[in-house]
Amino acid sequence: MVDTASREAFVEFERVQKSYDGETLVVKDLNLALPKGEFLTMLGPSGSGKTTCLMMLAGFETATHGDIRLDGVAINNIPPHKRGIGMVFQNYALFPHMTVAENLSFPLEVRKIGKSDREKKVKRALEMVQMGDFGGRRPAQLSGGQQQRIALARALVFEAELVLMDEPLGALDKQLREHMQFEIKRIADDLGITVVYVTHDQTEALTMSDRVAVFNDGKIQQLAPPDTLYEAPENSFVAQFIGENNTLEGKVREITNGVALVELDNGDLIDAKPINVSQPGERTRVSIRPERVEFNLDRLEEGSHTLKAEVQEFIYMGDIFRTRLKVAGKDDFIIKTRNAPDQVRLKPGEVVEIGWQAEDCRALDAN
């Protein structure tokens, strides 16, 4: 999707800091560059600084320190209305006293675009979001999903190259949200616009984005494409924040051939891939995805370490089975197995041996 040749920064944050009260930093030393046409999602829990970053980019908050550049030009001192950035707000912010068409025509009017041009562009934008017949309605007469489309059309109608979206799907129900995710992504790709998208919903982030920046505590914890983020989290925050995850705590005993031997707190030994650990004796938290746990030991490599596990609960979920096990003294270890004809259905009380490929189990920092 993103052409590597044009990978020079379109939007760039350089050493950006933000503080509201002069005592604590909401955004700490943010460095971020995204090329033209990228769909970047800022993902993180509330209070992690993602919305503040978006507001600084839009111009509604000023950076306490550092530069924000758009297409190579520092925009710190440019007022919001001159930045030419489209924005979709959390509650849509459609002007209630104007019709849909007037809402869309507003950004064109303030740009002094002629009437016939305006009408053409409004019509095109409405058709793009499949709302061609709704120009005469008022926002209050539209459903949540329709308002969402209009808000999107309004952010796009003046041909902004950069569009910011602040949790735009937060108010929609699950089905509509999934549909709109697809829709937004399609439109963004069609128009080739650059999108910075803020959400706290990780599924949304994974399905829509070219890259995801995971925020926590005012810092970007990891900036990577969705698959990397899921499969190769770089620290234990990302591992736990993205997707479902089993963690076990212990100490590194030795590292050989890129495989760490970790001694868990109850004395059991497991194999893991060292990510944030380098020295024997370091404390670590290992992370393993539920679907990568194996209890058919034939599939494991020769000499792999295994653990005893006692089945606590078996949950039938249709496409998958979800089994809760007691492993290494903790009873919240989850494994997921596909509902295949030959799949074993474990029963509570059963004791099984489980194991995994060393590269699926990541030894991360102990925080």
Place this chain on the structure above:
Amino acid sequence: MSNASEAPTPDDGLKLTDSENTGPVLAADGTPLKRSLGRALRRQKLRALMLIAPLLIFVLLTFIAPIADMLFRSVENQIVSETLPRTVVALDDWDSTTGDLPSEAVYEAAYYDIFIAAERKLHTRLGSRLNYELTGASSLFRKSGRGLDDLGEVYQDQFEDLNEAWEDGETWALLMGSGDWQDKAYAWEKSSGDLAPKLELREGIEELLPKTAAAYSSFANFVRVDDGDNPATEDPWSLVYTAFWQDLTGGANVASYSGPEAELLMEAANAASGFESTTFAEGFADIDKDWASTPIWQTIKTYSPKYTSGYFLNSVDMQKTPDGPELRDANERIYGILFKRTMFMSMVITISCIMLGYPVAWILANLPARTANLLMILVLLPFWTSLLVRTSAWKVMLQQQGVINDVLVWLGLVGDGDRLVMINNQFGTIVAMTHILLPFMILPLYSVMQTIPPSYLRAAKSLGATNWTAFWRVYFPQSVPGIGAGSILVFILSIGYYITPEIVGGTTGTFISNRIAYHISSSLNWGLAAALGTILLAVVMILYWAYDKIVGIDNVKLG
């Protein structure tokens, strides 16, 4: 939001069954569902009504009833026909447009009416009422109350000179009353606490001496009821002697009378035709020459109906004339100017309140809640001080020797000789009333602005609007309901404002309400005050209606 209205409601189920079955839907016990629902709701309605009953009664007694009374007073005019019943009837035949004086019959009727009214002390009230329409009527009636007594005394003296027996009330009681009544009347004790027995006329006396009987009955009734005395022992009014003389000279068949005092009556009848006499018209003219001119009679005739449009015509600078309503002379017109001034100044006050209140409300709405609450106290503080104190404070500030002038003189901006006149004129009223009514503008504005999310302004700016465009195209239209509510409040309050214009308004800064207050408390012309008040109420209602048509009352938000 729109989904909610499309969602099925419990009622839908009822409608469905209703349309499927042709018969009425039955409740579980077999009664029609409608009736059983009605019964269930009736108790609720009754309880709700009982809850609001105290307020309802209070409002009815203290609000609806006085307003209804006021509306009624603006057209009510029963005093003329009640005080001068005979005159009003007699005047029916008189053509007021010819310029001729009314006939002797009218003067006679007026004599009886005014004489009885004077005894009852009602003639001065009627005089004040007619004085609103014809200057001088008040003193004319006061004078006539005394003068008409003299008119009758001419006959009284002559009858008494003829025979001393006519001086005694007992003679009259014997002549006029039935024997039965006399027995009862003489047995009556004033100390008993009851009224004296009601007069019963002697049989046949009414046919013999009709006018005397009527006059004596009026006299007896007055003595009995108003004075609480015994008519049988009281000496009659001079009116009775006049009537007696009229009857005797009018061809009464005295010879047919056979009751007591027949001789005395015969003697009087023989002498009466030789009495010194005068016509009623002359008698009235002697009292005041105004009675011998048409205006007073025209006024009485014009205002004789029980209901009149006179007060309303008066309120719009018109007057009733025999030729129909016409505009008053230019130098007598006052209410039109006052109404226009009231409207104009209320408008200026409303606009100043918008100008001053809008930025304050905006700041309040955009501050953090804690600071906003603190500042809100400053807005409300004037609310909690007495209106009089605030208005008087403006007097201190604005007068020629006041704070502002002193400061200007001290700064050298204004010479000591030509200090600014800022009070006792329209300027003073506008300043003081803007200050007093400002909270009524700020509060609705604030509550409306609080509901406008800041994200609208942000959205507008992100779409490329400058600060001004974003405000004017996006924020302002959404705050219009607040302006509407505030303007209605301020305008309607100021249109009826009284105290402040009274204190700081001087002569050029007073409102129509000051004139209403004057008529209520000083000139006591309540009818005119009521008519002015009714017009004011109508103007407010028309404005409200116009506002509803143009802006829509749904768009007014108080919070």
